[in-house]
Amino acid sequence: MDQERIQDNIDRYLSGEMNPDERREFELEVSQTPEIQRLLDFNRKLYKEIEVWGKQKLRKRLDDYYSAYLEESDLDHDQAAQTHIADPIPAVLNKTPRILGARWWRMGIAAGITGLLVISMIFFIRQQPKVELTEETPAETPVDSLEEIAPPDSLQGRSKSKPGKEGEQPKPQQSVPGASKEKMLKSQPAYALSNIKRLPKSFVRAADYPQQLQYTFKNGMLTLYGDPLIPPLRLKLFRQKGRLLLQFADDFFFIDPTETARPLIQIGPLSVSDPQPLDESIRIRLANLQESKFTQSDLEVWTGTSPQQIYSFEEKNGKRALILGGLPEGENPLVYVVNGQTCFLVLGSSVFELDNAVNQPVVLRRINGASSANARLFEGSKEFERKVYKIQ
Amino acid sequence: MDDNHLIEELRNGNEDVIKYLYEHLPMVESWIQANNGSRQDALDLFQEAIIVFYRKVREGDYSHDSRISTYLMAICRFQWYTILKKKTKQQESFAQINLFSGQDTGNSSGEPKISQEELSLPSRESYLKNAIEELGEKCKAILEAAIFLNLKMEVIAQRFNFANAQSARQQKLQCLKRLRNKVSYEYVMSLD
Known part of the structure; x- marks a missing residue:
């Protein structure tokens, strides 16, 4: 079977660009062809990871914007600025359970909420027409x-x-x-x-x-x-x-x-x-x-x-x-x-x-x-x- | 900065305006603090809310008449309730354990429990992330725009100077192929 066509279909499927008919047809094809099923699963994981990666990158940029905001904002935010400076965790301490906890907390929110949100948005919502x-x-x-x-x-x-x-x-x-x-x-x-x-x-x-x-x-x-x-x-x-x-x-x-x-x-x-x-x-x-x-x-x-x-x-x-x-x-x-x-x-x-x-x-x-x-x-x-x- | 202006700028890819969103942070902070959270919790939630907002706007899917602040606040509220519920569950299980050891939990801050899985996260995480990072800058930018921001191929074609949507898609597929070639199918499929 034509590899390029399969990849194209997988991409359009995962990106939610197929119309309902195409989707049904493709799902049928997937269910009958283990090879395509394998490829689809593989790609799904990669897409998911790209989502997470993109999100983490944005998250880093947000920290910069936050700093920029703190610098620009007036005295009202002095206190917030102090909290911010005090917060970053020295890398060496990352091994201690408490700090790990704090890291988990951040990661948990990051990966948990939006990770899931983002991922499931893609895989649940994006594939469907809005009715x-x-x-x-x-x-x-x-x-x-x-x-x-x-x-x-x-x-x-x-x-x-x-x-x-x-x-x-x-x-x-x-x-x-x-x-x-x-x-x-x-x-x-x-x-x-x-x-x-x-x-x-x-x-x-x-x-x-x-x-x-x-x-x-x-x-x-x-x-x-x-x-x-x-x-x-x-x-x-x-x-x-x-x-x-x-x-x-x-x-x-x-x-x-x-x-x-x-x-x-x-x-x-x-x-x-x-x-x-x-x-x-x-x-x-x-x-x-x-x-x-x-x-x-x-x-x-x-x-x-x-x-x-x-x-x-x-x-x-x-x-x-x-x-x-x-x-x-x-x-x-x-x-x-x-x-x-x-x-x-x-x-x-x-x-x-x-x-x-x-x-x-x-x-x-x-x-x-x-x-x-x-x-x-x-x-x-x-x-x-x-x-x-x-x-x- | 006026809401509409901010949305317009963000939609056009001017990310710098994000810093103005932080003007709404104090409101979230005071609400979270009144609901058993810390400033750090507030900042974390707020950043997550910005990400949701940012993606909606970039995708062209943001249509709210209420103010951005109201929208961000509502997301934070929703997420915080979800987290509080999880925390309560964890504390319940702490309480159970400590009932038997005869100690007070004393864990009002609700330090989350860390499971074995979470401790071993980094290696799993870094495998695919490293592979992505090894791609060329252009590929990374295309994948970020196409998959993370879910931009339409037409928009990507314009932004990256491709002749049309079709050639943009071909480039995206090329990049994905490069990524697939960098990783082992068996290993990736064994993750999670």
């Missing part, structure tokens, strides 16, 4: 299950619905076979998982956080889409010549009645002097990410029957896939990939955050707004009331 699916409602998915697991109680409830499993949660890694089996797990899951089915694509969604803020304003209710984590105290409402204005942090936006979501358009800087409370208040609702804009994610998700509720990220047909086991029947699982990085599983009113690094089955752990702010991205919307102030 808006906001209106879509999930259809029935058959999820087989051997045993009846009661659907987890609501987020506000205590997370003790399955006392039998609680004990196992703190040490999920031990519930799986030893590390020597890792190779085996890659090719064929060693844990009990049967009736494996691919979750329909429409249930796997990619969402950005934060997103461009959008709003609807009807029946006296202002709904903001795009950032469910906005602290309510940062939002203020004003009326100027009868027109409603929203202040978020230092930005001002006009709010006009609208039933369909509209982007918030920023208006120039405004000095709010002498605001007078009006006898009017408006309800504000922060829509969660499920109501906001999302696209279809390229992450493959497979569900299967398992005695426990577990998850794992594994290679499947040369692609990273999420495996979910033991989900309750009758509930449609939704998987969200936020910023191409962090995966969340939403089951009814329960939210689970999935750790990207998990490559062996681990028990699913529920999160809620109290234990993790990220749960609030998906929880029921937050509602509160705000007084309106009159300004000139």
